[in-house]
Amino acid sequence: MTTTPRPPRLLLLSAVVLAVLGIALLRMPHGQEPSAPEPSSTATADPSSVASAPLDDKVTVETAPPTAPAASTPSVLESALPPHGEGVAGDRAVQRSLEEAWPADLPAEDEHQLLTAGRALLRADATGIGRAKWPGVFRSREQAIAPAFATARFRIQAAIARRDGSPDKAVVHLVWAGTDRGGTFTDLRITDLFFTRTLKKGEPTWTPQPRI
Known part of the structure; x- marks a missing residue:
């Protein structure tokens, strides 16, 4: 079996390609890599570009003072309240602050009644309207006393009812606003009213405790 000789042109082309590659390799300095970055590029970098690198942000975050936990801040409730004179728009914030400070602990029916x-009761005390409905709280002479606050400028801003030490005792926390007889308006007033659970016609009911 005989081998067919390669055409002379193919052999010549192969020789030329090998020769060109050999010359290119001989002209390249020993160990040089064209794609590698120059060693001096890092040393000659602009110092301002280094200062503005993201590293500064990392240092700032690490050195920032830690945030104080909520438990160690006694004024959290006060800071959550709206400023004085906010008006009806701030009442929702007052209600939310009360509910967050004292979580609900009464059945919904009892809380609604309280x-x-x-x-x-607070409206009767402040404006004089309905005092006769509370003979156990207001004596006859107190019912005749002129109200300290004008009815038109009286507003309950927020209210919650919670237990007061036992299932048969409760306290109603109220925050309110009003204008007194001298024309002075004051809001964020706080009043606590205490109740006890009693039986009235066989049904449990909440009765306000007499004022001292």
């Missing part, structure tokens, strides 16, 4: 009674 809030209804507490609001009515």
